[in-house]
Amino acid sequence: MKTPPPPVAVRGLVKRYGRTTAVDGLDLDLAAGSVLALLGPNGAGKTTTVEVCEGFLHADAGEVRVLGLDPATAPDSLRARIGVMPQGGGAYPAVHATEMLRLVAACSAHPLDVGWLTGVLGLDGCARTPYKRLSGGQQQRLALACAVVGRPELVFLDEPTAGMDPQGRRVVWDLVEALRRDGVAVLLTTHLMEEAEALADEVVIVDHGRVVAQGSPAALTANTDQQELRFRARSGMDVDDLVAALPAGYGAAEPIAGRYVVQGRIDPTVLSIITAWCARQGALADDVQVAKRSLEDVFLELTGRELRS
């Protein structure tokens, strides 16, 4: 039996806007029935990548295949098989929430039940509310409903929970989880590492239009034999001197001014060495934490910048 093509396969994608190279040789593979999160700071090229995959933008170079098709030349045949939730949603201002959803459902051969979907997404109370009167979170959830009502094989969600309160975010996360259980492939963008960690089978971290790291959240944040101790203190202390004070094999860095990281096995002796060393510098080690690496740390180590910058 012939294996179906992967939902998304991108090789060497380049997209420029004038002098700005938004996407700079990006590769991406979304496996069937899995959730991939494109994680990166503002302007990293996430939306541009997704819009090329959706067929809304054309690549300057590289190869893009979505469900085996080139979205640049076959957008109509693809449209019926994919669901798209654009950043910020979008609908006619006066249309009622359910009207909008019924309109989209009518374009599909086998839509989900609109009443069921509005219930699941907590939109029952605003079925007759004009789109422009919905809260930002409700507009987002309606956009998500529109993206999935046609039972797509593949869904693109561009920052699906941006600006949502924790309750709204939970509803969206539960729906993404349900899509995965139903075998739907999901490509989402986010700059929230907790969202990527909670939802994604595969995380692709992008910066300046390039992939800087990828893997499962567990693999990306795995500690080899390493633990980390982080603390805040006055900036500019000599980390080489700190390394010299620690047992052999330990590392220390100040990736952001005033924020220090010590890598190695953290035990009470090491902790006391660090705090004593700080005291000798006339500094107080504040906000001391022993932590597992987060995706935020991975990004910081790779780029020297914070995801939320």
Ligand SMILES: Nc1ncnc2c1ncn2[C@@H]1O[C@H](COP(=O)(O)OP(=O)(O)OP(=O)(O)O)[C@@H](O)[C@H]1O
């Ligand atoms: N239509 C456009 N014209 C010119 N430059 C653009 C256009 N769209 C995006 N850019 C630029 O391309 C780069 C990548 O933008 P993109 O929106 O893809 O990033 P992003 O990772 O989705 O960011 P965000 O998280 O803010 O949505 C940015 O420098 C942005 O300013």
